[in-house]
Amino acid sequence: MLNNYQPKPEHKFTFGLWTVGNRGADPFGTQVREKKTPVELVELLAEVGAYGVNFHDNDLVPIDATASERNQIVSDFKKACSNNGIKVPMATVNLFYEPVFRDGAFTANDARVRHYAIQKTMRAMELGAEFGAEIFVLWGGREGVETDACRRPDEAIKRLREAINYLCEYNIAQNFGYKFAMEAKPNEPRADIYMPTTTAYMAFIETLDHKEMVGVNPEVAHEQMPGLSMYHAVAQAWEAGKLFHIDLNDQYPGRYDQDLRFGSVSVKQMFWMVKFLEDVGYEGMRHFDAHAYRTEDYEGVKDFARGCMRTYLILKEKGERWNADSEIQAILAEIEETNKGSLGSFENLLATEFDRHELASKGLQYERLDQLTMDVIFGVR
Ligand code: GLT
Ligand code: MN
Ligand code: MN
Helix, strand or coil: CCCCCCCCHHHCEEEEHHHHCCCCCECCECCCCCCCCHHHHHHHHHHHCCCEEEEEHHHHCCCCCCHHHHHHHHHHHHHHHHHHCCECCEEECCCCCCHHHCCCCCCCCCHHHHHHHHHHHHHHHHHHHHCCCCEEEEECCCCEECCHHHCCHHHHHHHHHHHHHHHHHHHHHHCCCCEEEEECCCCCCCCEECCCCHHHHHHHHCCCCCHHHEEECCEHHHHHCCCCCHHHHHHHHHHCCCECCCEECECCCCCCCCCECCCCCCHHHHHHHHHHHHHHCCCCCEEECCCCCCCCCHHHHHHHHHHHHHHHHHHHHHHHHHHHCHHHHHHHHHHHHCCCCCCCCHHHHHHCCCCHHHHCCCCCCHHHHHHHHHHHHHCCC
């Protein structure tokens, strides 16, 4: 059957304004693409077939905008979204760009900076709610250190908890109905960021007053920078009922945050991850938090955005193929054959005779299984 991998609304593909709006600046060079307005970016997203757009407060409303400017921007953007059939499923807050956050936002040593960060977040929540956003992402990019001389990490964690508890209360008081999705990253822009991995956040969330309101937003690049498995992080979050959102992109391990086009590096990992999301019936957004190469103009940005979605749909189809493959299924059935019985009582278990040599005597066929997987991914099965 011919599949043209066309994105459809039911695929829930979203992009941040900061992703397709990324102008190619890096620490060593300036912008290479002209600035596009939020309205133009929504038009671009509609053209490539996205379902939705997400934004930080200041991607949409400049930080120094007056109240009337804000209202004008909001009303223009609302019109653009509705004219182009684009939804706003998620909103977030920029707590990393301004110099005021140089020592962190929720974890800064100066209490006024912490309070300002919380106030800025409350306003960003209001802004997102005006667009019907249901997920609020918190990425604590500046919540970290270059020198641990400045504060103890456990003190920072207490401050982070105080901030999130307060914001949950505000969410309840205003009846916004948000779910918060915490996004981890090990480093960059800080030398060390306090919540380095998705699973670190999952432990932290359990200590919150309203833990049911808070989950995670794992990002491929952020898990893979330190060489971890994004797929495993996603699966653990899912199993705990905490996979509220996901940031899809790609990354070579051990490097700076590359935010590459989804699936352009770690094809096999992303195959397992997409297959997992589809198999378990993840219903959240498939958000691409990536940007086009610095070599590109806006046609290239569209190629980039289309490529993210196309690769996702190709991997989804490969997953279906893997599930339907009779040779693969036969091996899986054999594996499952050994997965019988339960632990039973202590007495029972202690009385059972195990022949450890016999248990280790038969090959498990994982080589064959993996090569069949590779054949599926390569498209020769
Ligand atoms: C920033 C970061 C991303 C986060 C965004 C949300 S902002 O671009 O690199 O990983 O998801 O704050
Ligand atoms: Mn991200
Ligand atoms: Mn990133």
